[in-house]
Amino acid sequence: MTFGEWIAEPVNWAFLIIGVGMLFSAIRVVTSPNVVHAALYLVAALGGVAGLFVLLSAEFVALSIVLVYIGAVIVLFLFGIMITRAPTGLDTALDNPRKVPAALLSLVVFGLLSYASVTAFESSTVSRVGEPTETATLAEAFVGRFVVPFEIVGFILLAALVGGVTIARRDLTPLEEEMRRSV
């Protein structure tokens, strides 16, 4: 397939627009000097991921990304940023000075991963484009074949909830404990 044939498909236009936007926002996430901007660029990057999932006819996963990540995780991140950094403006000491080795290593990772996928899946295509995955299929998989992992994941969420509360709670000072006991 030549590039001309590839670009003639309208769905690849959508892919190109989403992909460029997503990659730009991802790069801004790791390079932005402002921590709040970095967290907000992550919203754009994950929105791009959700768009790709819609292209790949995984609508339910796309909506879960929007609900879980953009709805909840980003809010958590913003809270974390605002609690752990009083000045949320520009910060020049946000990155450590070893940028060149890090960039080299990430380029090597990219090269290896893309080499592996190019050699393994030369021109295999995504099948049945535009045919949605029924949510009922996912639901049956979750309570059928994957019911044990499903329950374990539920337990992990509960453990994370309890653990998060336990870790983040401030321990009382001896004086405060004394006061609480005397009340």
Added chain:
Amino acid sequence: MIANQFLILAAALFATGVYGLLVRRNAVMVLLSIELMLAAVNINLVVFEAMWRTSEAIGQVFALFVITVAAAEVGIGLAIILMIFRNRQSANVDELDLMRW
């Protein structure tokens, strides 16, 4: 749509996450980079599902599992960062050298 266009995009997203993980000093920013890498993994899972179309949509099921575990990881990670910040007045990973040999 060929599968490789998605796989290479996911590889680029993963590499971006690796860069951020190595370069950022603030622990919250490190967690953001980890989220990018997890999103790249999710793209791969969904692409493989779209390539082979299993009858139970296994790729998407696993993507949903990854999303769930990532949400739990963010909650615990931020709680730990919060406690470290409270104890040491800093959330920079290179200043946490208490257990460094």
